[in-house]
Amino acid sequence: MRIWDIAVMSLDSLKERKFRFALNLIGILIGCTAVTGLVSITQGLSNDINSQLEVFGPQNIMVIPGQIQQGRGIVGSTLNWRDLEIISKVEDVKVATPIIANKIVSFTVRGRPFMVEMFGVTNEYFEINKNSEVDDGRQLLRTDTSAVVIGANIAQPLDEDEPIVGVGDRLKVKAKVNGVEKELSLRVVGVYGRTGGSFGADLDNSIGIPLRTAQQFWEIGGEFDYFMVQAETIELVSDVVERIEDKLGEAVTVISFESAQDLVGDVLGTIEAVLGGIAAISLIVAGVGIINTMTVSVMERTREIGVLKAIGAKSRDVLFMFISEAIVTGLVGGITGALFGVFLAQVVGGYINLPPDPSLGLMVFVVGFAVATSVISGLYPAWRASGLHPVEALRYE
Numbered sequence: 001m002r003i004w005d006i007a008v009m010s011l012d013s014l015k016e017r018k019f020r021f022a023l024n025l026i027g028i029l030i031g032c033t034a035v036t037g038l039v040s041i042t043q044g045l046s047n048d049i050n051s052q053l054e055v056f057g058p059q060n061i062m063v064i065p066g067q068i069q070q071g072r073g074i075v076g077s078t079l080n081w082r083d084l085e086i087i088s089k090v091e092d093v094k095v096a097t098p099i100i101a102n103k104i105v106s107f108t109v110r111g112r113p114f115m116v117e118m119f120g121v122t123n124e125y126f127e128i129n130k131n132s133e134v135d136d137g138r139q140l141l142r143t144d145t146s147a148v149v150i151g152a153n154i155a156q157p158l159d160e161d162e163p164i165v166g167v168g169d170r171l172k173v174k175a176k177v178n179g180v181e182k183e184l185s186l187r188v189v190g191v192y193g194r195t196g197g198s199f200g201a202d203l204d205n206s207i208g209i210p211l212r213t214a215q216q217f218w219e220i221g222g223e224f225d226y227f228m229v230q231a232e233t234i235e236l237v238s239d240v241v242e243r244i245e246d247k248l249g250e251a252v253t254v255i256s257f258e259s260a261q262d263l264v265g266d267v268l269g270t271i272e273a274v275l276g277g278i279a280a281i282s283l284i285v286a287g288v289g290i291i292n293t294m295t296v297s298v299m300e301r302t303r304e305i306g307v308l309k310a311i312g313a314k315s316r317d318v319l320f321m322f323i324s325e326a327i328v329t330g331l332v333g334g335i336t337g338a339l340f341g342v343f344l345a346q347v348v349g350g351y352i353n354l355p356p357d358p359s360l361g362l363m364v365f366v367v368g369f370a371v372a373t374s375v376i377s378g379l380y381p382a383w384r385a386s387g388l389h390p391v392e393a394l395r396y397e
Contacts, residue, residue, distance in 0.1 A: 024293055025333045027286025028374065032337025032366045033344060034279035036358060040345035042272040044356035049264050058234050059094075060128055061241060062255045063087060063227040063248075078223040083248060087229060090243045092236040097124035098224035100214045105173040105184075105207070109164050114154060117206045118173065120214025128230045132203060137167035137190030144210045148186035152194035153204040167191065173207075177219055184217050283370065286333075287377035290326060319383065326378030327371055334370030338363040 065079050079098065087096045100120035107114055126132050126139045136155075140147055148171060156163040165171070169188045174181060192203045215221060231240040241254045255263075342363070345356035 021329065024286065024290050024329050024374075025336075027289045028283065028330060028333025028370050029337040029340065031279060031281075031283030031286050031373075032334050032370050033341040034282055035276055035369075036338045036341025036362060036366050037344040037348065037356075038275040038279050039272055039362055040342065040356040040358035041349060041354065042268060042275060043359070043362075044345075044349055044354050046264070046268045046272075047357050048354060049268070050261065057128070057130060057230070058257045059231050059237060060257065061229040061231065061237065061244070062260075063096075063229055063244060064253045064255065065226070065251065067250055067253055078225065079227060079252070080224065081222045083252075084224070084227060086247050087227060087244055090240060090247060092232045092240050092243075094230045094232045095124050095128060096227055096229045097122050097128065098211065099125065099226055099228060100211060100218065100220065101225040103175070103214070103218060105175045107171050107173045109154075109171070112157075112164065116151070116154060117202070118175075118209060118214065119206060120209050120211040120218075122211050125228060128228045132208075133193050134190040135193040137188070139190055140208060140210055144189070145213055146184075146186050147189040147210065149190040149192060149208045150188055151192050151202075151204045151206050154207065155191045163191075165191075171207075175217075177217070182217065184213075280369070283373050287373045290329065290374055290377040291380060323375060323378055326374040329378075330371035330374030331367065333374070334367035337370065338366045341366070 063079070063083075081098075084096060084098055087093060101117065103118045103120075104115060105118045106116075121140070123140060123142050132139070134149060135152070137149070140149055150165060150171075155165045165188060167188055167190065171186045171188065172183055173186060174183050176182075186207075186209060195203050209217075229240070229244070231237045237256050237258070241256050241259075244252070244254050342356075342358040345358055349356040
């Protein structure tokens with residue numbers, strides 16, 4: 001038999017058994033949609049984080065106290081002025097600045113309550129962090145004491161049409177310090193441009209105050225949460241990282257742009273593999289369904305197979321006929337599922353404000369995986385059909 005004749009017979013057979021074909025198709029479609037959608041969103045998340053790392057700056061280095069331990073996060077205490085002095089004297093360090101972070105304060109604006117992160121910085125921080133540009137007003141100065149620069153989502157929340165806080169307004173922030181509630185009055189001198197988050201601090205939802213003001217308010221003296229360091233050139237970053245590690249040893253974790261990218265890549269790669277694996281389970285379930293329906297189809301078409309063999313069809317012709325049915329199921333289900341997965345990823349990405357990144361390579365892989373699953377699932381029923389003896393098949397009732 002010609003390949004074209006086998007293909008036509010396969011399509012006719014699928015048309016006659018539309019309901020079963022639809023059930024197989026739905027199973028494949030769901031699996032392909034899940035794989036495409038989840039992986040596209042994960043790839044979008046990876047792109048978003050990498051773009052934020054680009055803003056972090058390839059010359060910049062973050063020094064965190066303690067060591068990163070699996071399952072426990074960062075284990076360590078704080079940094080101090082002595083550590084800052086040691087780092088500042090390291091060869092090829094252009095500038096190093098301390099940062100007080102992870103301090104939560106609350107305040108109310110026009111009856112609307114806010115709970116945000118406050119961080120204390122020096123003016124060198126703004127030289128290092130190119131992401132900390134203001135859209136309105138100015139940055140903090142060395143002479144400021146009760147000034148504050150606020151994030152874009154505080155000045156104008158996403159659900160507001162107009163800004164609710166601006167330059168010149170006053171904020172009265174409150175927080176519990178050593179068990180006692182304290183209040184600090186601050187004047188807004190600047191509003192950060194919207195960034196969508198950044199490595200080290202989410203500027204959109206944070207407020208920045210002078211380092212000394214933060215030290216006094218939180219009564220922490222010379223203790224800091226991390227340092228931002230800038231190397232003289234990009235080429236010297238690796239050398240600076242090694243020198244800092246040599247000076248401070250296991251007391252700190254030193255993160256550069258490259259190491260941060262590697263860390264994020266490993267984490268997101270694991271997440272992508274887990275989510276893709278979970279979604280692929282539905283394709284395996286669909287494969288079991290294909291085995292079931294095709295086996296039943298072989299039983300129903302036993303006499304038809306006998307007639308085909310009696311008039312000259314060979315076993316391989318029957319085998320290819322059933323395999324082609326599986327290929328069509330995988331192709332239609334895979335292509336439809338991949339396209340629907342892209343659409344679903346766009347909808348979910350728009351809802352969570354995270355642009356997905358569906359690639360042509362991913363879609364081709366998903367379609368190929370769907371076809372492979374369908375073919376493998378259809379091998380046994382097809383082999384069984386091809387092995388039927390024509391006389392016994394014709395006698396089958």
